Amino acid sequence: MTKNELIGLAEREADRLTDENDHGASTIMRELIARLRTTDELVLAQVQRLRLEEGDTVVLTVPHEMTSEEFGAIGRTLEASPLRLQERNIAVIMLDRGAKLDVVLNTERATS
Incomplete structure (x- = not known):
């Protein structure tokens, strides 16, 4: 298995x-x-459970401090997912235990 x-x-x-x-x-x-699961797999699973509509913004918290590499891995995992988040204009924002905030998946709407 x-x-x-x-x-x-x-x-x-x-x-x-x-x-x-x-x-x-x-x-x-x-x-x-x-x-x-790795952190990026866990985040993807959480996002997949949500009923997201076009233009939504998702804010997730992680119960431990994360490195910039971990934030990057999460962004790459979400970009590669079949959820089409960027195409649907959905932004994903992460907050870790150390209160570091990172936009791991950005959209044009979220930046304007």
Whole structure:
């Protein structure tokens, strides 16, 4: 089983636990999923869950300090995703634990 298959299986189980109102177990499962994923994979998964409309701005917080390389990796992951965020004029802003703010995916609307 690949890492992505394992993560997918764990996500389905966490969703099932949430549906059954076992929020404690669901929370533990989601924490395990977060440890399996890199930060950029985790951010992409969070953004994928949102019901985004054209022109939206997403602000995400990360519970640890991040390097500029990590912010860059997140931007590249989001740009390469099938979500077409830039095409849909959706900006993604990140705030880390050290209160560093970075616009990891920018749009023309967000800069004007």
